[in-house]
Amino acid sequence: MKVPIQITISLKEGILDPEARAIQHALTDLGFPTEKLSNARLFFITVEAPTEEAALSQARQMCERLLANPVIHRYAAEVAR
Amino acid sequence: MRFAIIQFGGSNCDLDTHHALQDVCGVDTDLVWYKEGLGRTYDAIIIPGGFSYGDYLRAGAIAARTPIMEEVLAHVWAGRLLLGICNGAQIGAESRLVPGTFTINSYPKFICRWSCIRVENADTPFTSSYREGQVIRIPIAHKEGRYIASPFTLKELNTYHRIAFRFCNREGISTPEVNFNGSMEHITGVLNKQNTVLLMMPHPERASEKVFGSDDGRGIFESMIAHVEKG
Numbered sequence: 001m002k003v004p005i006q007i008t009i010s011l012k013e014g015i016l017d018p019e020a021r022a023i024q025h026a027l028t029d030l031g032f033p034t035e036k037l038s039n040a041r042l043f044f045i046t047v048e049a050p051t052e053e054a055a056l057s058q059a060r061q062m063c064e065r066l067l068a069n070p071v072i073h074r075y076a077a078e079v080a081r
Numbered sequence: 082m083r084f085a086i087i088q089f090g091g092s093n094c095d096l097d098t099h100h101a102l103q104d105v106c107g108v109d110t111d112l113v114w115y116k117e118g119l120g121r122t123y124d125a126i127i128i129p130g131g132f133s134y135g136d137y138l139r140a141g142a143i144a145a146r147t148p149i150m151e152e153v154l155a156h157v158w159a160g161r162l163l164l165g166i167c168n169g170a171q172i173g174a175e176s177r178l179v180p181g182t183f184t185i186n187s188y189p190k191f192i193c194r195w196s197c198i199r200v201e202n203a204d205t206p207f208t209s210s211y212r213e214g215q216v217i218r219i220p221i222a223h224k225e226g227r228y229i230a231s232p233f234t235l236k237e238l239n240t241y242h243r244i245a246f247r248f249c250n251r252e253g254i255s256t257p258e259v260n261f262n263g264s265m266e267h268i269t270g271v272l273n274k275q276n277t278v279l280l281m282m283p284h285p286e287r288a289s290e291k292v293f294g295s296d297d298g299r300g301i302f303e304s305m306i307a308h309v310e311k312g
Contacts, residue, residue, distance in 0.1 A: 015229065016263070018189040066146055069139060069175070071182040072229060 002046055003055035004080040009068050010040035043067060044080065052079050082309050084110040085123040087153070089144045094130035094166065094286060101289040102127070106302045115149045124309040125162035126153060128169030130222070130284055140183070140225040141171030150176055162206055162305055163278045167223055170280035178278045179271045180238070181230030186223070187263025193222040195295075196261060198246040198269060198283055199253050205272060206308035207279040208245055210300040216253045217297035219283035221261060221269075226282040228264035228271065235266060245279055246270030 011017050017038060024037040045062070049055035059077035068075040084102055088095045095112060102110040113119060119126075133144035144150070150172075157163050157178060165173035174182045186192060197218055200211040211217065230238070238244050247267040248260045255267040262269075262282070270281035285298025 016187060018185055018187050018263075022189065066142065067138070069142070069182055069184075071180075071231070072184055 001049065001051075003049055003052055004044070004046045005055055005059045006078055006080040007043040007045060007059055007063060007067060008040050008076045009043070009063070009073050010038060010075075011072055012074050015072050055079070082108055082124050082306070084108050084125045084127065084305075085113045085119065086110060086127045086129055087113050087115055087149060088129070089115045089131070089133035089147070089172075091133040091135055092129050092131035092168070094168075094284065098127055098129045098166065098286040101286040101299065102302055105289050105299060106306060108302070108306055113149075115144070115147055118149055119152045119156070122159075123156065123161070125164065125305050126156055128153075128163070128165045128172050129286075130167030130169060133168055133172065136225070139171075139175065141168060141173075141175040144168075144172045145175035154178075157273070157278055160275065160277055162308065164207065164301070164305065165278070165280040166284055166286065167221075167226070167282055170282055171225060173278065173280040179243075179273050179280050180234040181228055181271065183223075183226050183280075183282065184229055185225050186227050186261070189224070191222070191224040192226075192261050194220065194261065196221045196269075196283055197249050197251055197253075197259065199249040199255070201244045201247055201270075202242045202272070204242075205245065205276040205279070205304075207272075207276075207301050207304050209304040209307060211304075214253060216249060216251060217288075217300070218295040219285055219288045219298045221283050222287075223262070223282055226262040226264070226269070228262075228268045228282075230265060238268075238271065241274070243272040243274070243276075244268050244270065245272050246281060246283070
């Protein structure tokens, strides 16, 4: 079966994100003060797998081996509905 | 004795590094296109600076997963030297040759300027021509050079003297003002456990002749040559 998957890569809690900080400052300047701002990167991937669980397992391996850097990132993979 | 410099698409310090090694230091050095493979054994490999794969995904991430890196890992496992400079350091960290990673500078812009770094460990194949505590002047040029590691890793690096260089001022004192990329503990050069891999953000090839304004970086290449000569 073809399984569409959405992978979200974001920085781990506590890792300084200078880009997010700059964006937060710019929003404040525009009159939108924010309590918290972080961003994430989304990947939309379709894989061929016997089950959804097998597809998710492939996606997690993709994160471990390339898409995320475990030193600074966390990731989540889910079947896209 | 023969050194190799690996060229990826987007490497742009390959020829400068070749000049420093071949013409300035007099060591036979091959330029190796990453798709060609190593083809022979080398005494030392240098992964040069640049923007391999346009820094897509993360600086160094894609180059680190190319087949030639398996040959580079085999070279390291055999106990031979690997120096990663700037993008080469990012590629090396993405290949997990040392723990931690180099990520976007705390001020998230490309920085190109002179920096002073302090030699923290002069008892390595890359730093033996310096003395411990010596301050050397070498330029930096990067956007993703902020070294990050877990507290556990930092402790281990300190305990086993695996920090090669820290940013400092001309007097050799590390302060936030001279830690241009915001690296943890001012670190900008990290060694592997065996001291056979050095990953560093500053560019020694750009400070290898007096005409550049500093030849402080040449000592890294000379140390490597002396290590290989010693056998």
